Structures are given as structure tokens and as C-alpha cells.
Amino acid sequence: MLVHIVMFVFKDENKAQNMIRVKGLLEALPLCIETLDSMEVGIDISSSDRSFDMVLVALFDDHEGLEFYATHPAHLEVVEVIKSLTTLSRVVDYVRD
Numbered sequence: 001m002l003v004h005i006v007m008f009v010f011k012d013e014n015k016a017q018n019m020i021r022v023k024g025l026l027e028a029l030p031l032c033i034e035t036l037d038s039m040e041v042g043i044d045i046s047s048s049d050r051s052f053d054m055v056l057v058a059l060f061d062d063h064e065g066l067e068f069y070a071t072h073p074a075h076l077e078v079v080e081v082i083k084s085l086t087t088l089s090r091v092v093d094y095v096r097d
Contacts (some may be wrong), residue, residue, distance in 0.1 A: 001037075001059055001060070001061065001095070002059070002061070002063055002066055002093060002095055003057065003058075003059060003092075003093065003094050004044045004055070004056075004057070004058040004059075004060065004066055004069075004092075004093050005055065005057050005058075005092045005093070006056045006072075006087045006089055006090070006091045006092075007052035007055050007089065007090065008022075008044050008052060008053055008054045008055075008056075008088070008089045009052050009053050009058075009086060009087050009088040009089070010022075010053045010085055010086050011085060011086065012085055012088070013049070013052070014023040014026070018085045018089040019043050019053060019054055020028065020043075020055065021042075021081075021085075022078075022081065022082055022085060023041045023054070024065050024077060025078045025081060026039060026041045026056055027041055029069075029074060029075060032072075032093060033064075033068070033069050033072050033074060033075060034062065034068040035047060035060055035061070035064075035068045035069055036058055036059075036060065036065070036069050037058075037060055037061060037065075038058070038059045039056065039058045039059075039078050040056070040058075041054065041055070041057075041058070042054065042055050042057075047082035048089045049077065052088075052090070055065065055075070066093065070075070081089065084094055
């Protein structure tokens, strides 16, 4: 099992609405990308100095599944929206034992 985690910091303008919009776009992806086993999207409630605004945790059977997802047109459309609404993102991919 491959775990893909992405954290985002959103621009201040319309932040709450944009996070809800992006959450919905991301949560729709498992319906159209067959290699995406599951996806969880969370909006931060702590608002600490160390926290990001949103996190995405996606599960794939293997690295090939993640690669298929990464280049899928539906995912690339969402990526463009996210890029326009965020100032920073970080990613971690790892294999779950």
C-alpha cells in the first residue's frame, strides 16, 4: 500500500470558501480515477503557527497507481485550481508495511 499525503496553505482571500471548494473537488476524484483506492481530505481546526490549512491522504496499491493518478486529466484539472488558490504545499509518499 502506498500512502500519498499533501498539505496545503491557502491564500487569505476567500479562504474558507476556497477550502470547501477544493475539498469537494478532491473528494470527487476517487469516482473517476480507478487506481485511487481511497482519499480523505481534512480542513485544519487548530489554526496553530505550525499547521497547514488542509491535508489530503490518498491510498494506492502501488507506485504505478500513484503515477496514473498524478497524470490523470481529472487530477490535473484539480491541481490547476489548487495552484491558483494556495501559497504552499508539501508532500510525503511512503509505503505502508
